[in-house]
Amino acid sequence: MAEIKAPVFPESVQDGTIVEWHVAEGDAVSRDQLLAEIETDKVVLEVVAPDDGVVTSIVKGVDDTVLSAEVIAQFEAGAAPAEKPAAPAEEKAEPAAAPAQAAPATAEGDFKDQSPAVRKAAKETGVNPADVAGTGRGGRVTKSDMVNPTLKTSSGSVIATAVGERAETRVPMTRLRKRIAERLLAATQETAMLTTFNEVNMKPLMDLRAKYKDRFEKRHGVKLGFMSLFVKAATEALKRFPAVNASIDGDDIVYHGFYDVGVAVSSDRGLVVPVLRDTDSMGLADVEAGIRDYAIKAREGKLAIEEMTGGTFTITNGGVFGSLMSTPIINPPQTAILGMHAINERPMAVNGEVVILPMMYLALSYDHRLIDGKDAVQFLVTIKELIEDPSMLLLDL
Incomplete structure (x- = not known):
């Protein structure tokens, strides 16, 4: 008889909750078959069968709290499921x-x-x-x-189903949703958060994408989107304004000598922020591939905890849901977050003439304890300039 245990949780995770068993007591299972799912405040972890055999008993049921490496079931390797007794002949x-x-x-x-x-x-x-x-x-x-x-x-x-004319449903908040709520509330209460706005003409970037998207996809195997260019523009701006890439640790300011940019991704269980590491050394294709892989993992609930920790700056795109303008909330211990929004055609004054252009509002929320308004505004203007003239990224201007 063997024991099936919960995964070993990282130090930042105290415990988890069993959200679903995919097998019942007495079921025969094969090696690596999914047995149960455990939700923590960051990710959903899967428990698989260690070998071919039978789940003899379930120790921890759905909604039970489990600790790191705690026994959740008993397992007998190589065993066959118990056969039900045959019915009597007269029956x-x-x-x-x-x-x-x-x-x-x-x-x-x-x-x-x-x-x-x-x-x-x-x-x-x-x-x-x-x-x-x-x-x-x-x-x-x-x-x-x-x-x-x-x-x-x-x-x-x-x-x-019509339960009544004024039906309502009460369900427990998931661990991930509770953790998101705690972090957002802490960010608003523990930081001196301020938001500055600007707008960017997306036509140069849209023309660039339209011209090269087919060749880009054929060469690199991924589609060319806008997010990769915003990641690269943000990375360049972070180099010029180190305070935006820093964090506050007690009474100390920690200036990071690397650029790990988190990209907010929506999943069925809530908003998650996987991190692209060392974006200053990544090409556009690397960024696009990383974002694609993270999006797939988020939808399947397979993001690892280490993939969502340690970011120095975050980008979120409410524009994919149609948001025209918003004030994104800082992701502590980071001190700033960039918000992208929907692209809409608007009449703009260009050289004394009214021109219809695809425009996007950008928002930068920042912790005023560390970042001065001047640096925040210039940081956002830098991103605006790089997006409106992408050649500046290539020429390092």
Whole structure:
């Protein structure tokens, strides 16, 4: 008999919560098969089978808190699942039960592949998980889906169940959402945060992208987007204004001699900020590939903790959701964050004439305890100039 344990958590993670079991007691599993998911305040960690065998018992259930390397289940390697005893001969000879006596739609056999929490909810509510539109990874039905189910139609679409004219649902906040809330609240209470704005003409960058995007993708295997150029422009601006790349540690100012830029990515579980390391030595293709890989990992819930720690500056793009202007919140212990927004055509005065141009508002939120207004404004102007004339990045001007 072997023990299945929770992963060893990093020092910054105290404990986690089991959010889902993908197997039940007595299930046969294969090596590296996903058994359970544990949510911490930063990432969701997967627990896999150490070998072929059978899960003999589950020690920690859904919603239970687990510590680093704590036992969550018992496992017997190489074992086969226990066979159910055969029915007596006289029972086999009995005629089939009448339709009125058939097992309900939520019989155990109809949802044996569901997690224990879902099976329990199905028995309590009489709702068949097969009829519920799942919101979990890969469409899997979760416990919260069973609490307030959205039912599928025969065509596969969904219909909301009418619980009442003024229905409401109460679900526990996830660890990741609670951690995000704590950090955002701390940032607003513990920093002297101020935001400065500017606007940038995106036409030069859009023309550059339109001209070279096909050749870029063919050469490097990734698409050329705007974010990589903003990352490179921000990196150059950080070199010129070291205070924006610094952090406050107690009564000390820590000036970082490297440039690790976090890029905010939206996932089903909340906003996460994976970090691109040493962006000053990365090419545009490297940045685009890094962002693409992080976006995929975020959607699949596979970002590692080390991929989301240690950034010196952050860029967030609310424009992908249609935001025209916002004041982004600093990601402590960093002292500044750049906010990108939607690109909209607006009439602009150019050389005494009105011209329609694709414009974007930029926002820089910064900690006024460390960064003076002058440096913050000039930092943002530097990014504006580099984006409006991308050749300056190539010529190091």
